[in-house]
Amino acid sequence: MDILKKNWYTESCDMWPGGTFSFEVKEILHQEKSPYQDIIVCDTTSFGRVLILDGIIQCTEKDEFSYQEMLSFLALCSHKNPEKVLIVGGGDGGVAREVSKHPKVKEIVQVEIDARVVEVSKKYLPYMSVGFNSEKLTLHIGDGFEFMKNHSNEFDVILTDSSDPVGPAVSLFQENYFALMKSALKPNGIVSSQAGTFWNDIDLVTNTLKYCRNQFPVGAYAYTSVPTYPSGLIGFVMGSLDPNVKFDSPQIRFTKEEERAMKLKYYNSDIHKAAFTLPTFLRNKLN
Amino acid sequence: MDILKKNWYTESCDMWPGGTFSFEVKEILHQEKSPYQDIIVCDTTSFGRVLILDGIIQCTEKDEFSYQEMLSFLALCSHKNPEKVLIVGGGDGGVAREVSKHPKVKEIVQVEIDARVVEVSKKYLPYMSVGFNSEKLTLHIGDGFEFMKNHSNEFDVILTDSSDPVGPAVSLFQENYFALMKSALKPNGIVSSQAGTFWNDIDLVTNTLKYCRNQFPVGAYAYTSVPTYPSGLIGFVMGSLDPNVKFDSPQIRFTKEEERAMKLKYYNSDIHKAAFTLPTFLRNKLN
Numbered sequence: 001m002d003i004l005k006k007n008w009y010t011e012s013c014d015m016w017p018g019g020t021f022s023f024e025v026k027e028i029l030h031q032e033k034s035p036y037q038d039i040i041v042c043d044t045t046s047f048g049r050v051l052i053l054d055g056i057i058q059c060t061e062k063d064e065f066s067y068q069e070m071l072s073f074l075a076l077c078s079h080k081n082p083e084k085v086l087i088v089g090g091g092d093g094g095v096a097r098e099v100s101k102h103p104k105v106k107e108i109v110q111v112e113i114d115a116r117v118v119e120v121s122k123k124y125l126p127y128m129s130v131g132f133n134s135e136k137l138t139l140h141i142g143d144g145f146e147f148m149k150n151h152s153n154e155f156d157v158i159l160t161d162s163s164d165p166v167g168p169a170v171s172l173f174q175e176n177y178f179a180l181m182k183s184a185l186k187p188n189g190i191v192s193s194q195a196g197t198f199w200n201d202i203d204l205v206t207n208t209l210k211y212c213r214n215q216f217p218v219g220a221y222a223y224t225s226v227p228t229y230p231s232g233l234i235g236f237v238m239g240s241l242d243p244n245v246k247f248d249s250p251q252i253r254f255t256k257e258e259e260r261a262m263k264l265k266y267y268n269s270d271i272h273k274a275a276f277t278l279p280t281f282l283r284n285k286l287n
Numbered sequence: 288m289d290i291l292k293k294n295w296y297t298e299s300c301d302m303w304p305g306g307t308f309s310f311e312v313k314e315i316l317h318q319e320k321s322p323y324q325d326i327i328v329c330d331t332t333s334f335g336r337v338l339i340l341d342g343i344i345q346c347t348e349k350d351e352f353s354y355q356e357m358l359s360f361l362a363l364c365s366h367k368n369p370e371k372v373l374i375v376g377g378g379d380g381g382v383a384r385e386v387s388k389h390p391k392v393k394e395i396v397q398v399e400i401d402a403r404v405v406e407v408s409k410k411y412l413p414y415m416s417v418g419f420n421s422e423k424l425t426l427h428i429g430d431g432f433e434f435m436k437n438h439s440n441e442f443d444v445i446l447t448d449s450s451d452p453v454g455p456a457v458s459l460f461q462e463n464y465f466a467l468m469k470s471a472l473k474p475n476g477i478v479s480s481q482a483g484t485f486w487n488d489i490d491l492v493t494n495t496l497k498y499c500r501n502q503f504p505v506g507a508y509a510y511t512s513v514p515t516y517p518s519g520l521i522g523f524v525m526g527s528l529d530p531n532v533k534f535d536s537p538q539i540r541f542t543k544e545e546e547r548a549m550k551l552k553y554y555n556s557d558i559h560k561a562a563f564t565l566p567t568f569l570r571n572k573l574n
Contacts, residue, residue: 008307017311017332018310018331018332018333018334019308019309019310019311019515020295021306021308022297022307022308022309023306024304046303046305046306199350199512225512225520225566227484227487227517227518227519227520228306229519232513232518233514233519233520264567265566267566267567268566270564271564271565271566271567277558277561278558279353279512279555280546280552280554281552281553283555
């Protein structure tokens with residue numbers, strides 16, 4: 001494993017040239033090449049357990065809750081009654097963990113392409129794979145794209161927890177993916193997709209949002225702070241079939257007691273609105 | 288310069304162990320040891336010009352506007368009439384550039400300890416040092432701490448644009464610094480200080496805010512996205528002598544035309560409120 005030098009792992013990618021993040025590794029716990037990707041799990045000195053797919057950090061124990069909670073709750077709380085939810089990707093289980101907390105959610109279907117990510121997470125990342133224990137959840141191993149072709153008018157919310165648009169996940173950032181999700185949604189359904197960061201690739205954000213708005217009457221971009229992602233944040237493109245939805249005004253507001261009961265560490269009803277509030281240069285580009 | 292290897296510069300610091308950010312250098316433009324610190328200016332492949340003091344990135348051309356605008360305008364717009372402003376530090380000129388844009392500001396006094404940072408910025412970082420050209424500005428080279436001992440009841444807003452609390456800047460994070468700023472303020476005066484990031488050092492944030500609240504009837508923490516700072520963001524501790532101030536409700540709201548006229552790229556009246564909206568774990572710790 002030549003990318004590990006002197007116990008430091010350096011992440012780099014053509015998507016963000018000229019800058020890299022490195023972290024100190026205590027121990028490599030697992031390493032394999034699955035049919036879909038290289039999988040590494042390691043313990044680090046400062047970020048807890050880290051899951052790396054094809055050389056890119058997917059989540060660290062220190063900050064994963066920000067991504068998982070915000071991908072899930074921004075969408076769920078923008079819907080009046082999110083009873084049935086589809087998760088595409090999310091093989092570590094973190095998004096399932098969050099979605100299953102929501103009091104209105106009755107049924108969760110998850111489609112993950114790589115069974116090995118699920119198994120590795122169950123063994124090494126129990127704080128995320130706990131999501132697979134939910135009685136609300138049915139997990140399918142397969143291609144989310146193909147799955148949706150056979151499921152129309154079925155879901156209230158679709159969450160796409162994908163890797164970045166290099167390699168296999170590239171199809172999840174195209175307009176026909178948004179069209180497919182639209183057909184899989186019930187009336188007034190909502191989608192939220194991992195959609196890159198505006199500092200690194202404003203064109204990716206702009207294009208993904210454009211594809212979404214071509215298919216949905218309302219589209220928006222939100223973001224949250226995740227220090228171990230490139231540029232320290234990650235964004236979501238969200239679309240709603242309800243033309244009257246105001247994404248920055250949650251339909252369901254939680255009390256502090258409810259937040260505590262759900263063990264929410266990042267999401268709250270105030271940060272919901274803040275997540276849609278854009279810096280001027282980005283607002284001028286997207287709106 | 289042994290820290291430059293193969294044209295990549297790696298920033299690391301005891302304040303954030305176990306993780307480092309590295310960037311590709313095109314050319315080192317300047318390098319010196321001033322009486323106060325090591326100064327480096329370089330051109331990079333992805334972040335434009337970068338100013339490094341004592342091995343720590345102070346600002347990159349790509350994202351400096353976020354820091355400078357938010358340090359300046361969160362405080363200025365929380366005050367009804369910020370006529371006279373003191374800047375402590377800020378030797379690159381970026382904060383002066385922003386403060387001088389504000390229509391209510393009539394007079395700016397800046398105290399920077401290191402004349403060499405000012406000179407280097409004037410030569411290599413003209414997009415920031417343009418701030419020194421403002422007719423509103425008087426620049427003193429000296430110790431801001433000492434300066435304030437001889438100036439009481441004089442300023443409406445004090446902005447502290449310091450390096451991190453290792454070495455010379457450590458005194459700017461102590462309670463007696465907040466007491467000194469309080470004495471230098473006019474009634475209803477406001478302070479804003481660079482105060483670290485909650486992901487890396489929540490105790491630093493907690494303590495700095497505690498010192499502020501011990502001296503000021505109202506204190507708050509805000510933050511903004513700056514990808515080339517550790518964890519991708521930076522925070523500010525703010526205090527007001529006006530017990531009725533609501534930091535998250537700006538006293539002055541700008542129209543889009545005004546934003547454009549002031550060339551604001553990050554700050555707007557909506558993101559003002561969002562900057563004070565904290566993730567649940569941080570809100571529970573600070574409030």
